[in-house]
Amino acid sequence: MTLQTTHAGSLPKPIWLATPDQLWAEWQYGGDALAEAKRDAVRLAVADQELAGLDIVSDGEQTRQHFVTTFIEGLGGVDAENRATVQIRKRYDASVPRVVGDVYRGDGVFVDDAIFLRSITDRKIKTELPGPMTMVDTLQDDHYGNPETLAMVFAGILNEEAKELEAAGVDLIQFDEPAFNVFMDDVPGWGIEALERAADGLASMTAVHICYGYGVKANIDWKHGLGPEWRQYETTFPVLAESSVDQVSLELAGSHVPLEVLDLLGDKSVQAGVIDVATDRIETPEEVASLIASVAEHLSLDRIYPSTNCGMVPLSRQVGAAKLKALADGAALVSG
Numbered sequence: 001m002t003l004q005t006t007h008a009g010s011l012p013k014p015i016w017l018a019t020p021d022q023l024w025a026e027w028q029y030g031g032d033a034l035a036e037a038k039r040d041a042v043r044l045a046v047a048d049q050e051l052a053g054l055d056i057v058s059d060g061e062q063t064r065q066h067f068v069t070t071f072i073e074g075l076g077g078v079d080a081e082n083r084a085t086v087q088i089r090k091r092y093d094a095s096v097p098r099v100v101g102d103v104y105r106g107d108g109v110f111v112d113d114a115i116f117l118r119s120i121t122d123r124k125i126k127t128e129l130p131g132p133m134t135m136v137d138t139l140q141d142d143h144y145g146n147p148e149t150l151a152m153v154f155a156g157i158l159n160e161e162a163k164e165l166e167a168a169g170v171d172l173i174q175f176d177e178p179a180f181n182v183f184m185d186d187v188p189g190w191g192i193e194a195l196e197r198a199a200d201g202l203a204s205m206t207a208v209h210i211c212y213g214y215g216v217k218a219n220i221d222w223k224h225g226l227g228p229e230w231r232q233y234e235t236t237f238p239v240l241a242e243s244s245v246d247q248v249s250l251e252l253a254g255s256h257v258p259l260e261v262l263d264l265l266g267d268k269s270v271q272a273g274v275i276d277v278a279t280d281r282i283e284t285p286e287e288v289a290s291l292i293a294s295v296a297e298h299l300s301l302d303r304i305y306p307s308t309n310c311g312m313v314p315l316s317r318q319v320g321a322a323k324l325k326a327l328a329d330g331a332a333l334v335s336g
């Protein structure tokens with residue numbers, strides 16, 4: 001059994017593209033120079049993933065400043081200039097765009113990126129989109145006045161985008177929903193309804209990424225307050241098990257998630273986060289293999305896609321590349 005490896009989404013950016021080692025870093029260029037720099041960075045990100053030996057590669061989100069707001073800013077009905085500061089996921093303040101009218105999708109937001117990615121690698125490719133619940137938590141709504149209504153509008157827009165990504169040759173379409181680990185009460189209702197609407201009718205594999213966040217201080221402090229066992233997944237996994245989404249991307253490495261929650265996922269496959277993104281320490285392949293073996297006590301190997309806990313954009317490029325290699329080497333030990 002050869003395990004298929006991938007990673008959660010974002011990868012560190014080169015120093016000439018954006019300020020390194022930070023989230024939401026400013027671009028170093030504008031205009032055509034920025035467009036060219038982004039494409040060059042995507043080539044490097046793909047080369048790093050191929051060199052490490054990953055099976056399903058992404059563009060490393062090199063074209064995005066933020067995994068949620070960049071998508072929202074690509075839509076109509078949104079004011080990206082006169083921004084607001086809101087607290088997101090009950091944890092930290094962020095500068096976010098404002099919804100000022102009916103939102104709509106004009107041109108594709110990440111479709112050209114996917115076409116480019118498809119043209120430069122023969123491996124399977126994935127594209128990440130923000131999930132509807134996380135989107136409504138990462139903006140200021142001056143128009144709809146109801147998060148559920150806006151989430152369903154976004155779900156329709158995401159579905160249009162996802163169908164064009166699929167047509168561009170994307171094998172795995174992932175919706176990032178870290179908000180599912182915070183607003184658990186709304187997941188069984190409009191949260192899962194919006195997610196399924198976003199993923200409706202796709203032939204590509206679909207995934208939802210639910211993590212405990214990037215390895216930044218606000219998230220690490222939050223994790224310290226979650227107690228010895230993190231049981232957030234216990235609420236959402238039974239709902240996901242009944243859903244039409246194929247795969248769940250989750251955080252396991254260095255976390256306090258009890259592995260028996262995996263038993264709640266029905267027949268879903270998992271992107272098992274076996275690389276901790278909140279530390280610069282590089283896992284050994286043996287550690288990675290050991291965690292995969294523990295996951296395999298709950299899920300058959302064909303349902304396990306070794307991955308990272310979350311995106312790696314706040315890390316250095318050297319650390320990011322080394323962690324990708326540890327991931328692939330560890331998975332190879334299990335694959336035999």
Ligand SMILES: [Zn+2]
Binds near residue numbers: 210310
């Ligand atoms: Zn994440």
